[in-house]
Amino acid sequence: MKIDVEAFRVLSILVEEGSFSKAAERLHKAQSAVSYQVKKLEQHLGVKLFCRDQYRAELTPEGKVILAEGKRLLQYLGNIEHLASRFSEGWEPKLELVVDGSLPMEPIMRALKRVSEHKIPTKIQLNMEFLGGVQHRFERDNADLMLVKDYRTGPNYRPQPLPDINSILVVSREHPLASARELSLFELLQHVELTIEDSSPGKIHSDELQFGGDKVFYLSGFIMKKNALLMGLGFGWMPDFLIKEELASGELQELDFLGGSRYSFTPQLVSTMERPLGRAGRLFTCLILEEFNLYQEAAKG
Numbered sequence: 001m002k003i004d005v006e007a008f009r010v011l012s013i014l015v016e017e018g019s020f021s022k023a024a025e026r027l028h029k030a031q032s033a034v035s036y037q038v039k040k041l042e043q044h045l046g047v048k049l050f051c052r053d054q055y056r057a058e059l060t061p062e063g064k065v066i067l068a069e070g071k072r073l074l075q076y077l078g079n080i081e082h083l084a085s086r087f088s089e090g091w092e093p094k095l096e097l098v099v100d101g102s103l104p105m106e107p108i109m110r111a112l113k114r115v116s117e118h119k120i121p122t123k124i125q126l127n128m129e130f131l132g133g134v135q136h137r138f139e140r141d142n143a144d145l146m147l148v149k150d151y152r153t154g155p156n157y158r159p160q161p162l163p164d165i166n167s168i169l170v171v172s173r174e175h176p177l178a179s180a181r182e183l184s185l186f187e188l189l190q191h192v193e194l195t196i197e198d199s200s201p202g203k204i205h206s207d208e209l210q211f212g213g214d215k216v217f218y219l220s221g222f223i224m225k226k227n228a229l230l231m232g233l234g235f236g237w238m239p240d241f242l243i244k245e246e247l248a249s250g251e252l253q254e255l256d257f258l259g260g261s262r263y264s265f266t267p268q269l270v271s272t273m274e275r276p277l278g279r280a281g282r283l284f285t286c287l288i289l290e291e292f293n294l295y296q297e298a299a300k301g
Contacts, residue, residue, distance in 0.1 A: 005077065007041040008070030010034060011049065014057050015067065023057070092278030096125045096143040100134045101221055102196070103147055103165065103267055104241045107291035114287050115280065122280035130221070133199025138270075144281050146270045147288070159268040160289065163296040166240045167209075169261040170252040172232040183257045189213035192234030194225050209237055209263065237263075241299065 014023040014034065024031040042049050049063035059067060099108060112124065129137050131149070138146040153159070171177045177191055188211060195210050197218035210216070217234060219225045222242055229236060230251060238252075246252040255261050269288060271277050277285065 003044050007037050008074055010037050011067055012071060015059060019057055090279040091120050091122050092280055094123045095280045096141060098127050098129055098134050098138045098143050098146040100147060100149045101128050101130050102149050102239055104295060107295040111284060111287040111291045115284055120280055129199045130196050131198040136200035142275060144275060144277060148268055148270055149265055151270060156273045157270055158273060159270045162267045162269055162292045164264040164266050166262060166264045167237045168240050169237055169255045169257055170229060170243060171235040171255055172230055173250055173253050174232045177235055177255060178253045181256050183255060185259060188257060192217055194219060194228050194234040194236035196225060
């Protein structure tokens, strides 16, 4: 059964105006054409929509239910037309991002919020991985962008550097290492090292700062690692933005390690020429660079 969707629009205006003559005037149609369109809809549905013995055009109980569904259908069609219009302006249907969990989420979320304020039709998907898992998922899912700490480069990759992230080698104030001075590597390796597990299937990557001892606990994320540090389970590297309060309160303490207790890395925002960014991807790229710079400036201040 083929239904003329426009008939639901006519039906709605007819109810609003209260008569076939006024509805015809508003629709710039002959009254007979309006009557025919409504009658044709009734025949298709096999339901009487109007009480024609009334002075005003009033819906039957069945007509009220059908009009409500018809309005919903018109709204859906309007949404489709709007989406098609925005897509024709260059917005891609989907933008998939893969983010390394060692990066601060605040500037990422702020950038996504700013993207949403543009009311674009693009569906945005954000996935979090660690170490080699970021690039693995980026390649496996044909994602559009990855925010990554480290990756295997190639001729088709297009990286853009983000502001440096600082990490600190820390331990709980209750841990035996907290009071030690000028720690050697041998002394450090007598204790449990806490590190993040590579989320790629083959686990082919390890943190380049891992010390390589036998006593290692692999954790699935930095929140879990932070909790383990606070419990005094071991020592480990943490991004400074995740432990500001704990360092200030003394709950976590920076180790006095002879090999150095601080390092910085330059995260990269990477796309590939094999999947050129659309309008949403380019917008997000600009905003994430702005937000990371603002985030770093605020941290320095």
